[in-house]
Amino acid sequence: MSTLRTVVTGTGHYLPKRVVPNSYFEDFIDTSDEWITTRTGIKTRYYAASDETTSSLGLKAAESALAKSGNKPEDIDLVIVATSTSDHTFPSTATQIQSGLGITTGYAFDIQAVCAGFVFALANANALIKAGEASKALVIGAETFSRIMDWEDRTTCILFGDGAGAIVLESDNMVNGSQDRGVLATDLHSDGRFKDILYVDGGVSTTKTTGYLRMKGREVFRHAVSKLVTSTEQVLNKANIKSSEIDWAVPHQANVRIIQSATQKLNIPLDKVIVTLEQHGNTSAASIPISLSVASDKGKFKKGDLILSHAIGGGLCWGSFLLRW
Numbered sequence: 001m002s003t004l005r006t007v008v009t010g011t012g013h014y015l016p017k018r019v020v021p022n023s024y025f026e027d028f029i030d031t032s033d034e035w036i037t038t039r040t041g042i043k044t045r046y047y048a049a050s051d052e053t054t055s056s057l058g059l060k061a062a063e064s065a066l067a068k069s070g071n072k073p074e075d076i077d078l079v080i081v082a083t084s085t086s087d088h089t090f091p092s093t094a095t096q097i098q099s100g101l102g103i104t105t106g107y108a109f110d111i112q113a114v115c116a117g118f119v120f121a122l123a124n125a126n127a128l129i130k131a132g133e134a135s136k137a138l139v140i141g142a143e144t145f146s147r148i149m150d151w152e153d154r155t156t157c158i159l160f161g162d163g164a165g166a167i168v169l170e171s172d173n174m175v176n177g178s179q180d181r182g183v184l185a186t187d188l189h190s191d192g193r194f195k196d197i198l199y200v201d202g203g204v205s206t207t208k209t210t211g212y213l214r215m216k217g218r219e220v221f222r223h224a225v226s227k228l229v230t231s232t233e234q235v236l237n238k239a240n241i242k243s244s245e246i247d248w249a250v251p252h253q254a255n256v257r258i259i260q261s262a263t264q265k266l267n268i269p270l271d272k273v274i275v276t277l278e279q280h281g282n283t284s285a286a287s288i289p290i291s292l293s294v295a296s297d298k299g300k301f302k303k304g305d306l307i308l309s310h311a312i313g314g315g316l317c318w319g320s321f322l323l324r325w
């Protein structure tokens, strides 16, 4: 018996040219490289140039993923972009990237689940392909969080960076069995009661401004570890897989202490965990696809490797996915 699976056939990422070290902040807020490194694990992040936007970063990541997948733009019939920093209120960033690629067929839309956005986007692309509503998808996470930073708030402005990552996800018929490739299970959650611990204090229908990111870091940290662990246990149960079978964890890159704490509780050894936040900081919805692409470029993943990703972000929204490379 065969089953329809969605398989990752290409990855790509793009980071702006401007690298910003921790020492940059020492000039205008009361902080230090030592504090940022020990409390977060972050050493540098990238900021987009004034002529770059979320869609221009996303377009470059998408072009790279497309080239590596061996597809042409016209082969893609679905573009989903996870972002909280869209170029415009509308149209979607996804339609701008679709147009930038020269795609005039199929459909494109954005997903807003903040730092969990890529997990939500991948789960939706997987479901649409399995339902026969698309066959080849570009799933992109792209952000310019530098545009929503309050540069006087030392508790947030040091954490985030800009960037984009993309994957091509396509349908494939697999013979049922434990070595099937592709997305094996996804797990999504949200709970709007927690809005006030991580949000942006502006918006179209409230202040008519963009606003700045606001966060109660310690509370977010606490929710992050417990919710990432629970969601991962649920996604493993759905796929009937034990955490000891995971070859690579590619978590959302917010804080190395969150990553260490969650993976330790899940009994995933640190040498199986991809950590890129030292270089990129927290790129929100872009962090998982950037990490997938960086690790793939380094040749870390073998065909058939079991990969776990999980993420949490504003909302709160959180979730996880399991896929075989």
Ligand SMILES: CC(C)(COP(=O)(O)OP(=O)(O)OC[C@H]1O[C@@H](n2cnc3c(N)ncnc32)[C@H](O)[C@@H]1OP(=O)(O)O)[C@@H](O)C(=O)NCCC(=O)NCCS
Binding pocket: 030, 031, 032, 035, 036, 039, 040, 115, 154, 155, 156, 158, 215, 216, 217, 218, 219, 220, 221, 254, 255, 258, 282, 312, 313, 314
């Ligand atoms: C933000 C975060 C790094 C702060 O680390 P923490 O260990 O929780 O630190 P606290 O918030 O308890 O603050 C400890 C002290 O450091 C200070 N501090 C905060 N930011 C600082 C900075 N950039 N430099 C120096 N000191 C800083 C605080 O003001 C506080 O000082 P006080 O004790 O005098 O009040 C951490 O809470 C975190 O990563 N949370 C999750 C955030 C996140 O991942 N958000 C995105 C989710 S997608």
